[in-house]
Amino acid sequence: MVTTGPRPDAQPALARCLRIPVEQFAAEYWGRRALLSRASELTSGFDDLFTADAVDELVTRRGVRTPFIRMAREGSVLPASAYTAPGGLGAEVGDQVSSDQVLERFADGATIVLQGLHRLWPPIIDYTRALVDDLGHPVQVNAYVTPRSSQGFDPHYDTHDVFVLQVAGEKHWRIHEPVHVDPLGSQPWTEHRAAVARAALGAPAIDAVLRPGDALYLPRGWIHSATSGDATSVHLTVGMAAYTRADVVSALLAGVGESAALRASLPVGIDFADAEAFAPVLRETVEALVELVGQSDAAGTAARLGRRFDGDIRAEPLAPLATLDALERLDAATAVRWRGSLRARIVASGDRVRIVSRTKTLSLPIEAEQAVRRIAEGAPIEVGSLPGLDAESAVVVARRLVREGFAVAPA
Known part of the structure; x- marks a missing residue:
């Protein structure tokens, strides 16, 4: 991320x-x-x-x-x-x-x-x-x-x-x-x-x-x-609004649907007023929950919290008119940078590199991976200096990133 x-x-x-x-x-x-x-x-x-x-x-x-x-x-x-x-x-x-x-x-x-x-x-x-x-x-x-x-x-x-x-x-x-x-x-x-x-x-x-x-x-x-x-x-x-360990627990519990034992129906005729009869159900549920939590990995739990965080914050606002004007003028001499506070994953697989944010995914040829990762570092860079691409391809990639709201071309 x-x-x-x-x-x-x-x-x-x-x-x-x-x-x-x-x-x-x-x-x-x-x-x-x-x-x-x-x-x-x-x-x-x-x-x-x-x-x-x-x-x-x-x-x-x-x-x-x-x-x-x-x-x-x-x-x-x-x-x-x-x-x-x-x-x-x-x-x-x-x-x-x-x-x-x-x-x-x-x-x-x-x-x-x-x-x-x-x-x-x-x-x-x-x-x-x-x-x-x-x-x-x-x-x-x-x-x-x-x-x-x-x-x-x-x-x-x-x-x-x-x-x-x-x-x-x-x-x-x-x-x-x-x-x-x-x-x-x-x-x-x-x-x-x-x-x-x-x-x-x-x-x-x-x-x-x-x-x-x-x-x-x-x-x-x-x-x-x-x-x-x-x-x-x-x-x-x-x-x-600081995230807490209680939020980590909530993220762990969000995966309860992955456990067949926890998805199972409670017995027919269960009486919630009878604590003694309910005790075995609770014990079995806790055992299944402990097993689920024990199998949880940091990456999956962090990803759930990350999706929540993405919904709680706002990336740098985009100016529609200025952005379209910048696209008209964008060339190899234009400086572009990553959109401020935009959280996204860059995933390379096969012949494609994907940029995945909360709201959209952009897929580009794998040749653009170095350029995308360089822009994602944050500091402005001239389009013609993007690594791994010739000038013409760099302009095409930069325009896609700006048009899709992953990068900005400051005036």
Whole structure:
């Protein structure tokens, strides 16, 4: 499997959120401990990703609809009707953001939540894709815009790891250690509401004011709440949905259909209320499951997880008009590169080489294998320099790769 687009060893998308080396973060903090990084300790701020002006543009000019926007006040999510309205002539939808209502709710102390910015806002689209490549886990990004001296949500925990990136204003964060370690997506904080509330009354592990350019890492399960300062606060929450060993188990169990013993019907007249009678069925099932798991191989299990991962992320977007224009101009002097974050397998067999992604398969003559593998390394290369092909054949292969969305020809 290849996942490319240039990915320097420094993992820059991840490194810019950390005051410590990526290797130390991975070994000592990832999924274990919270980490506060001050702007003075980081290489750059975050205003290249998002700004207060971007909030106003999304609310006023982008036609944002639910669920890409929501609002909350004092721990309660407001009904969509409180901040949306029909789009008017030519946009007959009933849930477009209403700037008038957003202003009214915001002035009353409600927090604006702009969700799914990794699908809406170009700088964050690009950054998210790079961060996914660095982490190897799916990523989503929301923005939280809180009016002065307000709190949008009560103390709670998330079921995914997060980076909090402060963009504008200040926010006072109180962080407490988990009451439920490493919660899964099916184990929300509301299942431990009382314990979370009690923990939030104790001494915090981190009690700090985040200012523009500061970053805070929280593993899933860490309890947090935040209150804005004397001005509007804007921060990005980068949610990282880490795959877990429970996901590996799910991938293993996805192969139960390969076991004849596990496919077998349960006995006629089985009584699930009779635990003693059910015990032999359970024992035989566990034995068959142990046998199946024992026969599982890393490649097959990883492939199942890989297919899920492919569905959770997005490759670099393709510009239809620019791509067709590039195809018209593509020649031996054109530089092409692999499409960013596109995961695919390159399989050589007989007289063909196949490129297999989640959505399609492209088959080319075996003579193109070296060229395909060179492009898949990620760095741009002139078409006429592709190995194993003459200039005319290289142009044909490059055009196929660009046309089918495996490679791009930057302007």
